[in-house]
Amino acid sequence: MERNISSLGIVLHSQRYGQQNRRLKLLTVDFGLIDVVSYGAQKSVKSVKAEVFTDAQFFLYYNPVKKDYTLKDVHVVSTHEELRQDLHKTYAAIFFCELIIKMHGGESSEEYRLLSQALDFLTGSDAETDRVIIQFVHHFSDLVGLRTDFSRCPICERTYEQNEVVSFSSTLLAHCCSNCASLDANLLLPPGARKYLMVTSPMSFEQSLEVPLSSAATLRIKRYELQYAQMISGRMLKTLASPLLWDEASV
Numbered sequence: 001m002e003r004n005i006s007s008l009g010i011v012l013h014s015q016r017y018g019q020q021n022r023r024l025k026l027l028t029v030d031f032g033l034i035d036v037v038s039y040g041a042q043k044s045v046k047s048v049k050a051e052v053f054t055d056a057q058f059f060l061y062y063n064p065v066k067k068d069y070t071l072k073d074v075h076v077v078s079t080h081e082e083l084r085q086d087l088h089k090t091y092a093a094i095f096f097c098e099l100i101i102k103m104h105g106g107e108s109s110e111e112y113r114l115l116s117q118a119l120d121f122l123t124g125s126d127a128e129t130d131r132v133i134i135q136f137v138h139h140f141s142d143l144v145g146l147r148t149d150f151s152r153c154p155i156c157e158r159t160y161e162q163n164e165v166v167s168f169s170s171t172l173l174a175h176c177c178s179n180c181a182s183l184d185a186n187l188l189l190p191p192g193a194r195k196y197l198m199v200t201s202p203m204s205f206e207q208s209l210e211v212p213l214s215s216a217a218t219l220r221i222k223r224y225e226l227q228y229a230q231m232i233s234g235r236m237l238k239t240l241a242s243p244l245l246w247d248e249a250s251v
């Protein structure tokens, strides 16, 4: 028996499926990460269209026997189409989607809200792209339960010194003191960057973007967060294989 269901969600990925259809990967509030087939999406002008980054209420058929979802209709909240005019923003948005696909495991509604806000900020021109990237990774690591208190080493529990450069544990996938660090750890967190991450930890995504940061610090912390994203995802992110996101964003 097919059932009509619906949920808020965002298209994370879209690929051709058969001659005329597309298979979409959606992050939904109510059903988590799901694959949905959009029949006829390839050709027909009248068919339901949902591009990557589209934030919408999705109306689906669910077949409990085959356990598959078919797209019936979309009420668009935002297509986030404008961000595609900027290559850096486009890469940032694909990186967010890729990280969620690889790492999904937190509360779906929270992940949806974070991604929805991040895409909104990339689409509007007010927030700096690089700070959106930093805070997306910072907040996401909290949602998947990997973020630890930046004031102390999570292994030996010693409080960090004011000017201590902090190392990384590839076992715990978290910062730690140099005594507890993995031998292969080359992810160093300078004191200023650690302070910024500590101060913005309890903040909402929106609030954290308002904390001022020099452009040199922004670039340094962004590279730390990208390296951190590589570590927690097991170096599986295609978007980080390109040098583009590692450079400074123009906006």
Ligand SMILES: [Zn+2]
Pocket (backbone or CB within 6 Å): 153, 154, 155, 156, 157, 158, 176, 177, 178, 179, 180
């Ligand atoms: Zn330690």
